[in-house]
Amino acid sequence: MDLADLVAAYTALYGEKPIKIFRAPGRVNLLGEHVDYNEGPVLPAAIDRAVYMAARANTSGMMQLFARDLGEEVSISLERLEEVQDLVGNPLPGWALYPAGVAWALKKAGMQTEGLKAVYSSDIPIGAGLSSSAAVEMVFAVAWQAFGGWPADRMTLARLCQQAENEYVGVASGLMDQFASAHGVAGHALYFDTRSLDWHAVPLPPGTVLVVADSGVRRSLTGSAYNERRAACEEAVAILSQDLPQIQSLRDVSLADFDRYRHNLPRTVDMRAEHVVTEIERVNSAVNALETDDRESFGSLMYAGHASLRDLYQVSTPELDALVEIASQIPGCSGARLTGAGFGGCTINLVEGTRSQAFIHSIKEGYLRATGNETQVYLCQASQGAGPINL
Ligand code: GLA
Numbered sequence: 001m002d003l004a005d006l007v008a009a010y011t012a013l014y015g016e017k018p019i020k021i022f023r024a025p026g027r028v029n030l031l032g033e034h035v036d037y038n039e040g041p042v043l044p045a046a047i048d049r050a051v052y053m054a055a056r057a058n059t060s061g062m063m064q065l066f067a068r069d070l071g072e073e074v075s076i077s078l079e080r081l082e083e084v085q086d087l088v089g090n091p092l093p094g095w096a097l098y099p100a101g102v103a104w105a106l107k108k109a110g111m112q113t114e115g116l117k118a119v120y121s122s123d124i125p126i127g128a129g130l131s132s133s134a135a136v137e138m139v140f141a142v143a144w145q146a147f148g149g150w151p152a153d154r155m156t157l158a159r160l161c162q163q164a165e166n167e168y169v170g171v172a173s174g175l176m177d178q179f180a181s182a183h184g185v186a187g188h189a190l191y192f193d194t195r196s197l198d199w200h201a202v203p204l205p206p207g208t209v210l211v212v213a214d215s216g217v218r219r220s221l222t223g224s225a226y227n228e229r230r231a232a233c234e235e236a237v238a239i240l241s242q243d244l245p246q247i248q249s250l251r252d253v254s255l256a257d258f259d260r261y262r263h264n265l266p267r268t269v270d271m272r273a274e275h276v277v278t279e280i281e282r283v284n285s286a287v288n289a290l291e292t293d294d295r296e297s298f299g300s301l302m303y304a305g306h307a308s309l310r311d312l313y314q315v316s317t318p319e320l321d322a323l324v325e326i327a328s329q330i331p332g333c334s335g336a337r338l339t340g341a342g343f344g345g346c347t348i349n350l351v352e353g354t355r356s357q358a359f360i361h362s363i364k365e366g367y368l369r370a371t372g373n374e375t376q377v378y379l380c381q382a383s384q385g386a387g388p389i390n391l
Contacts, residue, residue, distance in 0.1 A: 001052045001123055003391065006068070010054040010119040013066055018054035018119070020146060024138035024386035025050040026124035027131045027180035028210055028339045028348045030189050031305050032283040034313055036174030038233050039195040039251040040280040043202075043287065044176055045382040046184020047210065051122040051135040052389075057114035057147035062087065063103065067095050068121040076100050078113055084168075098133055101168030102140045105160040112148040125376070127218045129340025133169075134177035137161035138386040141182075146388050154182040154385065155197055172227055184385035191287050195251060202287055204382055205295045208334070209353045213327070213363055214376040215319035217344035226341055229272060229313065236273035239264050250276040275312040279305060299335025299350060303328065306337035306347075315342030319371060323347040326366035330359050 003021060010018045025046040032042030064075045074096045075087040081104040084092050092100055103113045120139060124132040141157045158178035165171050165178075179192055179199070188201035204210075233250055241247050243261045250273055258277045262270050282301045289298040306324050310316040320338045324347055327336035332355030339348040351359045360377045367375040 001050070001121065003052065003389070006052055006054050006119060006121055007391075009066070009068055010117075013119060014056070014064075014117050016056070019056045020054075020143070021389045021391060022053045022055065022139050022143045022146070022387070023050045023389050024135040024142065024181050025184055025383050026135050027177060027184070028212060028346075028380065029176065029180075030339075030348060030350070031286045031301060031337075032176075032279060033305060033309055033338075033340075033342070034229060034315070035276060035279050035283065036176040036194045037172070037230055038276050038280075039249040040276065041191060041193045041283045042176045043189050043191055043283050044180040045189045045204070045210065046180050046385050047130070047212075047380040048383040049122075049124045049130065049378065049380065050383075051120055051124065051132070051139045053118050053120035053139045053143060055116055055118040055143050055147075057116055060115035063099065063116045063118070065096065065099060065116075066119045068119055070095060076103075078103055078107070078115065081107070095136075097169045098136045098164070099140045101164030102137050102161055103144070104168050105164040106141065106144055109160055111144070111150050111152065111160075113144045114147045116143070116147070118143070125214060125346075125378075127345070128214055129219070129338070129342070129345030130212065131177035131181060131340070133165065134161065134181050135386075137164055138178060138181040142386045142388065155179070158182040171223060172230060180385075182385050184383050186384050187382050189290065189382065191283075195249075202290045205290065205293055205298070205334075205350070207353050208295065208350055209356050210380040210382065211349040211351045211356060211359060211363075212339070212346045212378040212380055213323050213349060213367070214346045214378070215317065215323055215344060216373055216375065217317055217319050219341065219343045219345060225315070225343055229315070232269050232272040233276060236265055236269050239269070240273075251280065253277055255281060271312040271314070275308045278308060295334045295350065299333070302335030302337045302348075302350065309338055309342055313342075317342075317344055319373070320344070320347055322370045323363065323367060323375065326363055326370065327359075329366075330362045331355060332359055
């Protein structure tokens with residue numbers, strides 16, 4: 001991202017320089033997919049693709065935003081966020097719901113949100129499963145915190161951003177994406193227990209890189225399909241709790257108990273629950289594999305995670321399956337799987353750094369041959385979490 005360019009855009013639009021620049025990264029998830037809303041552990045990493053924002057606080061009581069990538073502007077009163085309208089009474093465009101939702105959630109939690117002029121831009125591909133929306137939420141949260149000077153830890157900010165997305169935007173997502181954008185650690189994955197909210201950073205295998213391959217398929221119907229998956233998990237808990245009264249979520253169901261009582265579940269619900277229960281096991285095994293630098297075992301768990309998302313949770317696509325299949329044949333690739341909610345988007349590949357260029361070449365060629373389509377490939381590093389940038 002050319003930050004000088006972002007500053008110049010701000011200055012041209014508002015006639016003065018911004019006071020601060022903020023950054024909030026996207027994320028990949030290495031393992032633990034569709035587990036966060038089942039209170040299990042996940043293993044994401046923040047990446048070096050991010051939303052950048054140039055901003056200045058003021059006392060106008062409103063936010064003036066310019067989304068540079070869309071070339072669209074909006075002004076919103078911070079006093080009338082419940083109306084979900086701009087200053088002249090038009091419904092807010094979809095992209096503006098995220099910043100407005102963050103202001104709404106912060107205010108409800110008693111955190112001061114200054115008037116703001118802001119220009120922002122992102123190099124996270126949109127709708128590709130890399131959490132571009134969580135990054136937009138986080139960049140505004142850290143900006144308001146910096147301008148307001150109020151104390152709040154990262155987890156509080158992440159939870160308020162999740163609340164914005166759940167209640168203001170209307171997407172019933174879990175906490176993983178906001179958590180990862182807020183807590184990223186360079187060179188590390190983040191083991192995050194979404195029930196206790198405990199987390200720790202786990203080093204990625206030395207000499208490996210994260211390669212993201214974009215299937216080019218964008219998520220449609222994700223909202224409803226995502227919510228259907230959540231509902232199936234809730235149904236599984238309701239039925240299993242007749243035999244296992246102590247369970248609160250699928251997190252509490254051991255593999256042994258699942259095998260004992262799964263016959264009571266309708267077929268589809270059984271498949272969804274099996275994915276979640278086994279995926280939780282995979283995350284725990286994967287952390288051990290990372291801690292002992294056993295990249296082969298780690299990679300096998302990634303492939304197994306993909307197969308489970310494909311066959312049991314049914315959120316993959318033929319394009320994502322093709323990308324994983326192609327990657328698995330390329331030397332230097334330890335593991336590959338779809339990342340994020342699925343229904344399109346990207347795969348994440350753990351690749352030896354010295355072989356990454358050859359890997360990228362082969363996966364592009366293989367995907368073109370298999371599907372007739374180009375794939376965009378991003379070589380990523382695990383990066384630090386959201387915050388102000390010193391120019
Ligand atoms: C989306 C949601 C997350 C998580 C993933 C699936 O990214 O925002 O909370 O549920 O899907 O793992």
